Amino acid sequence: MNDVFSVFITGVGxxxxxxxxxxxxxxxxxSGADIKKSEIHGMxxxxxxxxxxxxxxPKVHSPIIADGEADVIxxxxxxxxxxxxxxxxxxxxxxVNEQEIPPAPVTAGLMEYPGDIIDRIKALAGExxxxxxxxxxxxxxxxxxxxxxxxxxxxNYLPFDDGQWHEAIENCVPQKFVDMNxxxxxxxxxxx
Amino acid sequence: MSEKVLLxxxxxxxxxxxxxxxxxxxxxxxxxxxxxxxxxxxxxxHIYCEWAPNEKVAVxxxxxASFGGARTITAMKHVGVNVAADPMFSFAYTxxxxxxxxxxxxxxxxxxxxxxxxxxxYAQFMKIPLLEPTTSQETKDYVKEGIxxxxxxxxxxxxxMSTRLCHSLGLVELKEREEVPVKNYVPDPKNxxxxxxxxxxxxxxxxxxxKHLKEYAENSRMNRIIDGDWTFDGKKIGIxxxxxxxxxxxxAFPEAKFLKLGMSFPFPIDLAKKFADSxxxxxxxxxxxxxxxxxxxxAGIPCIGKAKIPLCNELSQTIVRKAFTxxxxxxxxxxxxxxPRPPVLCPGCxxxxxxxxxxxxxxxxxxxxxxxxxxxxxxxxxxETCICMGASIGNALGLEKARGKDFGKNTIAFxxxxxxxxxxxxxxxxxxYNKSNITTAILDNSITAMTGHxxxxxxxxxxMGEETTKLDYGKLAEAVGIEHIFYTDAFDIEQLTxxxxxxxxxxxxxxxxxQGRCILLDIKKLKIIPFEVDPEKCIGCGMCFKLGCxxxxxxxxxxKGQNKSTIDPIFCVGESCGLCSQVCPTDAISLAxx
Numbered sequence: 205m206n207d208v209f210s211v212f213i214t215g216v217g218x219x220x221x222x223x224x225x226x227x228x229x230x231x232x233x234x235s236g237a238d239i240k241k242s243e244i245h246g247m248x249x250x251x252x253x254x255x256x257x258x259x260x261x262p263k264v265h266s267p268i269i270a271d272g273e274a275d276v277i278x279x280x281x282x283x284x285x286x287x288x289x290x291x292x293x294x295x296x297x298x299x300v301n302e303q304e305i306p307p308a309p310v311t312a313g314l315m316e317y318p319g320d321i322i323d324r325i326k327a328l329a330g331e332x333x334x335x336x337x338x339x340x341x342x343x344x345x346x347x348x349x350x351x352x353x354x355x356x357x358x359x360n361y362l363p364f365d366d367g368q369w370h371e372a373i374e375n376c377v378p379q380k381f382v383d384m385n386x387x388x389x390x391x392x393x394x395x396x
Numbered sequence: 397m398s399e400k401v402l403l404x405x406x407x408x409x410x411x412x413x414x415x416x417x418x419x420x421x422x423x424x425x426x427x428x429x430x431x432x433x434x435x436x437x438x439x440x441x442h443i444y445c446e447w448a449p450n451e452k453v454a455v456x457x458x459x460x461a462s463f464g465g466a467r468t469i470t471a472m473k474h475v476g477v478n479v480a481a482d483p484m485f486s487f488a489y490t491x492x493x494x495x496x497x498x499x500x501x502x503x504x505x506x507x508x509x510x511x512x513x514x515x516x517x518y519a520q521f522m523k524i525p526l527l528e529p530t531t532s533q534e535t536k537d538y539v540k541e542g543i544x545x546x547x548x549x550x551x552x553x554x555x556x557m558s559t560r561l562c563h564s565l566g567l568v569e570l571k572e573r574e575e576v577p578v579k580n581y582v583p584d585p586k587n588x589x590x591x592x593x594x595x596x597x598x599x600x601x602x603x604x605x606x607k608h609l610k611e612y613a614e615n616s617r618m619n620r621i622i623d624g625d626w627t628f629d630g631k632k633i634g635i636x637x638x639x640x641x642x643x644x645x646x647x648a649f650p651e652a653k654f655l656k657l658g659m660s661f662p663f664p665i666d667l668a669k670k671f672a673d674s675x676x677x678x679x680x681x682x683x684x685x686x687x688x689x690x691x692x693x694x695a696g697i698p699c700i701g702k703a704k705i706p707l708c709n710e711l712s713q714t715i716v717r718k719a720f721t722x723x724x725x726x727x728x729x730x731x732x733x734x735x736p737r738p739p740v741l742c743p744g745c746x747x748x749x750x751x752x753x754x755x756x757x758x759x760x761x762x763x764x765x766x767x768x769x770x771x772x773x774x775x776x777x778x779x780e781t782c783i784c785m786g787a788s789i790g791n792a793l794g795l796e797k798a799r800g801k802d803f804g805k806n807t808i809a810f811x812x813x814x815x816x817x818x819x820x821x822x823x824x825x826x827x828x829y830n831k832s833n834i835t836t837a838i839l840d841n842s843i844t845a846m847t848g849h850x851x852x853x854x855x856x857x858x859x860m861g862e863e864t865t866k867l868d869y870g871k872l873a874e875a876v877g878i879e880h881i882f883y884t885d886a887f888d889i890e891q892l893t894x895x896x897x898x899x900x901x902x903x904x905x906x907x908x909x910x911q912g913r914c915i916l917l918d919i920k921k922l923k924i925i926p927f928e929v930d931p932e933k934c935i936g937c938g939m940c941f942k943l944g945c946x947x948x949x950x951x952x953x954x955x956k957g958q959n960k961s962t963i964d965p966i967f968c969v970g971e972s973c974g975l976c977s978q979v980c981p982t983d984a985i986s987l988a989x990x
Contacts, residue, residue, distance in 0.1 A: 239565070311950065
């Protein structure tokens, strides 16, 4: 199944990961590809690890991305990128939002947030594309558009044109936020 | 061909119900099944929808609707079928009037469940046909097939989903709704009153029906051979699979010959024999139980299944490939040690305060199924047992019966409002009836929170969006004979401390109704001014850390090296909560200045 492209999206509950995977599935649908998308939310509404699998190509069977199968890991949070690094296909890309969200054992002072996350990712994956997603989203109008900034960064590695991406964004976000999200998308695209 | 849309498996069930002309849909929410009814209700002009208080009632209402002539679906998570099993077994005897499909959403891998029971076994046990879709498209199609089989053969049908099907999206082609009238209702006690004299005849009829259903399964288009020519170790391989496992197997071995089973009970053994004869070796790929494999073994068909495929945990294409070929996937390696990111009670959660106090006062706590199960984690550590919906109360009473009245007096059963209505009411009546000393604490956050906010009889709103009568927990407790009833404000530490100290000294059965709305119900409407810590006043005592609030983290040290706290203004919900400002002994925590 070499002609299936797999994007493993990860981060923390509340970061807009589900919308990002929805827009990505939508752009694949618009392009005419077969798609499977799978999500696991974790037990809490908030604060837990969130994972989304998006796969597209001429024919997709399994909805999940197993270890070594992700062409891209798109991480909304640094440590979550490293946590799921085994999903990456050798030679695949890691795109990381520079945000750090300390988990409960860190906020409680029981453990420390590792200072060498990016180095560890690079040691395993060869390189890591880091994106100041939250900063760019603020510049675009709201920190809530971080997810779309990251999709913009991701778009550099996918075979969809701007017109398809714009249609997908228009189909997935409320009308009044479309312009801001298109701006966020362009900023993310330009950040790589 | 119409345009294809992306639907999750759960959305596909809903769409299938709509297209199949279903009139009534019932459920109790439970991951991964919840979104089924949430999507069916979008068609409420055509389909009456309700949340039942539990899965047994959901089936009983669905059964009544079927008797009344309506096409009906009832949905639940896998463990819900345990609760609903009683009416389902009888339903297999009585048969239907309007078509009836029960949807079970199993959870291999236990993403959000207490076990990974394989509910295909229930179809065999209840003696009803089993359908196993593998994609969103098939899910939609099989709901309709299920309704048709149900009416043609006069039987309820079990449609088995699993997490990776429920929560995965795939392309689906939509069709129009088939409008069918609600059938006539004719009283038929010989078929619907299962007294022994009737049931003896119904059982015979059921066995006969299964024979017809088996013939149907042999020829059904849902059971089909997919041609392939793939050899391993010099042998031509044929793979038998069903459900989501089929997709893993197909991805692992795309060139192989397959027998794909969409209707796996009654088992089409002749088809399986024919398939086995056409290959050199049969592999069976199925998650959890060896359901298909056992059928083959009983019929003397050699096959390789659980000897290679793990029985525990969910499968993937990689696990399936490795099981047979020992081929390891190429990866870049693993992350190494990292701090875990466990799920946590939200900032502003109304469950936090009473757990904080109960932990401090060293109560023995039993807990139940819901968000508040997370209270078992440090630093709150409230919950020494958690078994199934409603078990907290019975467990607490049993602990008392084993260990004595004083032990009971120091024991609290924590149970959410929705879980209490589901199956805590009988436990509460029992606590009164059997003279207990325990306290039941209903954590009333006014919603079924864990599954994403569903209404229930305690909220006063129906799934159809109508206002309705609202269950009064205090009056109910009074009626069953609970001796002491307290109402507490979930965000008032002083009051909670006073009440919990009092119950420690109080003999007799007790109920606390701890009231505080789920913060997520209101958070979008709130104008939040967050709390902040004055670093000059903070002495590093750590009291606020004992709340386990994700908004509170370490921010600097005192001269003696103790951790001072800081509050994340993005996460803090402000004065809706305020627990941290209440537990701080030096008044270091106050609302931020504007």
